[in-house]
Amino acid sequence: MLSPLAVLTIAALTAYGTSYYFPKFGTPIVTDTHLVFSGPGWETHRIICITRETGKKAWEIQDDEAVLRPWFMMSGGLIITKGADVFSCNLKNGKTKPLYSTGYERCGLSVHDLPLVIIGGEEENVDFLSLVDLRRAKKKWEVRNLRHIVAKGNGVLLCQHSERKVHASGGYSHNNQKLVAISEDNGEVLWDYPQPKECWDAEGVAIGDHFVVDLAGTLHCLNQKTGAAVKTLQIQDSPYASVSLAERDGALLVWTQEGRDVFSGHVVFSVSVPDLTKSELTKTDWYSAVSHTYGDIVIGMTIGRMDTYNIKTGEKLWQGGQWNWDGIHDGWIYFSTMETNGTHTSVNMIEVTTGNRKKLYEELLPEKWQWKPRKRTSTLSSDNDIEITTEMDEEASNKAIDSDKE
Numbered sequence: 400m401l402s403p404l405a406v407l408t409i410a411a412l413t414a415y416g417t418s419y420y421f422p423k424f425g426t427p428i429v430t431d432t433h434l435v436f437s438g439p440g441w442e443t444h445r446i447i448c449i450t451r452e453t454g455k456k457a458w459e460i461q462d463d464e465a466v467l468r469p470w471f472m473m474s475g476g477l478i479i480t481k482g483a484d485v486f487s488c489n490l491k492n493g494k495t496k497p498l499y500s501t502g503y504e505r506c507g508l509s510v511h512d513l514p515l516v517i518i519g520g521e522e523e524n525v526d527f528l529s530l531v532d533l534r535r536a537k538k539k540w541e542v543r544n545l546r547h548i549v550a551k552g553n554g555v556l557l558c559q560h561s562e563r564k565v566h567a568s569g570g571y572s573h574n575n576q577k578l579v580a581i582s583e584d585n586g587e588v589l590w591d592y593p594q595p596k597e598c599w600d601a602e603g604v605a606i607g608d609h610f611v612v613d614l615a616g617t618l619h620c621l622n623q624k625t626g627a628a629v630k631t632l633q634i635q636d637s638p639y640a641s642v643s644l645a646e647r648d649g650a651l652l653v654w655t656q657e658g659r660d661v662f663s664g665h666v667v668f669s670v671s672v673p674d675l676t677k678s679e680l681t682k683t684d685w686y687s688a689v690s691h692t693y694g695d696i697v698i699g700m701t702i703g704r705m706d707t708y709n710i711k712t713g714e715k716l717w718q719g720g721q722w723n724w725d726g727i728h729d730g731w732i733y734f735s736t737m738e739t740n741g742t743h744t745s746v747n748m749i750e751v752t753t754g755n756r757k758k759l760y761e762e763l764l765p766e767k768w769q770w771k772p773r774k775r776t777s778t779l780s781s782d783n784d785i786e787i788t789t790e791m792d793e794e795a796s797n798k799a800i801d802s803d804k805e
Contacts, residue, residue, distance in 0.1 A: 422768035423744040424735035426723040428469045428477065433457060433490060434733055435469045435477055436723075439744045439764060442466045446479060447760075448493060449746065451733075454759030458493040470508040473516075473533065480506060483520065485533065499536045503527065509548075511583075515539070519547065524563050524571065530586065540586030545579065549612065552605040552623040554583050557612070559601055560591070578612065580626055590626030592619070597638035602689075604646045606672045611651050613642045618653070620673045632675040634668075641665075643699065645690040652710070653677070654687040654699050661686045667697060667710055681713040693727050693751050707751070717754030727751055733759075741770035 425437030429451070438445030446467045448457040460467070465481040469488070472478070477488040478498075483506050485499040503520025511517045514534035520527055528545040531538050542558075549557045557580050561573035578592040578601060594601060595615040603612035609629065610621045616635030619628055635642060637659050645652045650669050657664040665683040670676065685706050687699025695711045705719040724734035731748050738745055738761070745761040 421721050421737040421770075422764055423721075423723060423737045424746055424762075425468065426725045427733040427735060427746055428471060428725065429728045429733050430472055430477070430490060434746060434759070435490075436735060436746060437468055439762070439768065443468075446488070446493070448490070449760050454746070456760070457491075460488075460493045460495070466505075468507075471510050473513050478508065478516075478533070480508065485518075498533050499531060501529075501531075517548065519545075524565050526561070526563070528558065530583070542581060542586050542588075545581075546573070547600075549578065549601050550603040550605040550610050552580075552610060553608065555589060555623045556581050556583055557603060557605070557610050557621075557623075580610075580623070589624075592621060592626050592628075595638060602642070602644055604644050604651060606646055606649060606651060609673050611644065611670075611672055611675075613644060613653075616640050616642065618651075618670065618675055620675055629673045630675045632670070632677070634677070641686040641688060643687040643690040645692045645697065647692045647697075652680075652690060652692060652697060654683065654690050654697065656686055667708070680710045681708055683708060684715070691727075693730075696751060698751075707754070716752070717749070719749070737764070737770075 422439050424439055425443065427434040427436045432451055433448050434451050435446060435448045437443040438447060444463055444467055445459060445461050446469055447459045449455060450457060462481055467479060467481055469477055469479045477490050479486050479488045479495065483501045483503045484497060485501065486495040487498050488495045501518055501520055503522055506518055506520035509517045511530060514532055516531055516533055518529050518531050525543055526546050527541055527543060529538055529541040544560055544562050546559045546561055549559055557578060560579040561576040563571045564574050565571045576594045578594055580589045581587060582589055598615040601612050601614055603610050608623050610623055612619050612621065615638030616633060618632045618634060620630045621628055634653060634655060640656055640659065641661060642653065642655045651672055653668045653670055655666065657666050665686050667680045667683060668677045669680050683699065683706060686701060688702065689700045691698045695709050696716065697708055697710050699706045703721050705722065707716045708714065709716060720736055722734040722736050724732045730751055732751060733746065733748050735744060735746050742764055743761050744764055745758050747756055747758045749756045
C-alpha cells in the first residue's frame with residue numbers, strides 16, 4: 400500500500416520508503432461506491448470517506464490520540480487501525496467497532512485469505528510478522544525478525560529476514576539478512592537462502608512453482624518447496640543497479656538500466672521461467688524501482704514519478720508525479736497527490752490506457768506543509784515540479800530517515 404507513512408515494507412501491502420516526501424492524502428481504499436483515505440501527513444488522525452462517482456464527502460472521523468489508517472474491506476465493513484489496534488468501520492457512517500489488538504508499537508495489514516490477514520509490526524526493536532483471524536480475534540502464528548513479504552507462493556511465503564542493530568543515535572541497521580520461506584499454514588520455517596551483503600531489500604515474484612528474486616543484480620529462480628536454485632541469470636554488472644520485477648502471463652518482466660547508472664538508458668525484458676531466457680521488449684526513458692502490469696501495459700514507479708508504456712508497441716502512454724495508489728480498479732487508478740501549486744492535496748482518478756484524469760476531492764494543506772511552486776525541468780515528474788523551499792521539522796526529518804531504513 401502506498402501511503403505517507405511509508406515505513407511498513409510488507410510487499411503485499413505495496414508500501415515503499417521514500418527520500419522525497421510530498422504532503423498528500425493517504426492511499427485511497429477503493430470500494431464499490433466509495434473511496435476512503437487518511438488525512439495528509441506522516442501520522443494522520445483523520446479518515447475521510449467520499450463517493451467514488453462524484454467525490455462528495457460522505458463522512459469523516461478523527462481521533463487526536465491515535466494514528467488512523469484505512470486498509471481494506473472485509474464482510475462489507477472497512478478495516479482500519481487506530482494506532483496498533485484493529486477496528487471495523489461502518490462504511491455508511493464511519494462508526495467503529497474494535498476487533499483485535501496487535502500489541503505492536505506500530506503495524507500494517509494486508510489481505511491474506513479473509514478473514515485471515517497478515518499483520519506486520521515491531522516490538523522492542525524486533526520486527527514481527529503474524530497471521531490473524533480477525534473474525535475470531537485469534538493469532539494463528541507469529542514469526543520474529545521478518546521485515547516484509549517478498550512474494551506469496553503456493554502455500555509458502557517468501558520473506559525478508561534480518562535482525563536489528565540499534566545505534567546510540569536511536570537509529571538501527573539490519574544484520575544477518577537472508578531470504579526465509581515460511582508455511583502459510585503454521586508459520587514454520589521451511590528453508591532459507593543466502594543474500595549478498597550488497598542487497599538491501601530483495602524483490603521477487605511467484606510464478607508457477609517458483610520464486611524469482613533479484614539479489615544484487617542477479618536473478619535467482621528458486622523452487623518454492625525446497626528453496627533449491629533452479630537457475631540464475633546475471634542482469635547487471637553493478638549490485639546497486641536499478642531492477643524491478645513484475646509478472647505477466649506466466650513470464651517475468653524485468654525493467655532495468657542498460658549500463659551502470661540511471662542515465663545510461665533503460666529497457667524492459669521478458670524472462671521465461673524457470674529457464675530465465677530473456678528477450679527485449681521495449682526501451683524506456685527512465686528507470687523503475689517498482690513495476691506493475693495491466694494487460695500489455697507496464698507502469699514503472701520511482702521516488703518521484705511514474706512512467707507508463709505499452710510493451711507491445713513501445714509507446715509511452717503517460718507520465719505522472721509522486722502518487723499514493725493501491726491497484727487498478729475497472730481500468731482506473733485512484734490516487735492521492737500534492738497539487739503542483741504546493742498548497743493543496745487531492746484525490747484523483749486516471750484511466751490506465753489513455754491517461755485521462757479527473758479530480759475528485761481536494762483540501763488545503765496545513766500552512767507548515769505547503770511548498771512554493773517553481774516550474775522547472777526535472778526527472779521527478781511530468782507535471783510542474785515542486786521545488787522544496789522549506790525544511791522539514793526535526794520529527795518529520797527523522798521519520799523520513801527511518802522510512803529509508805525500513
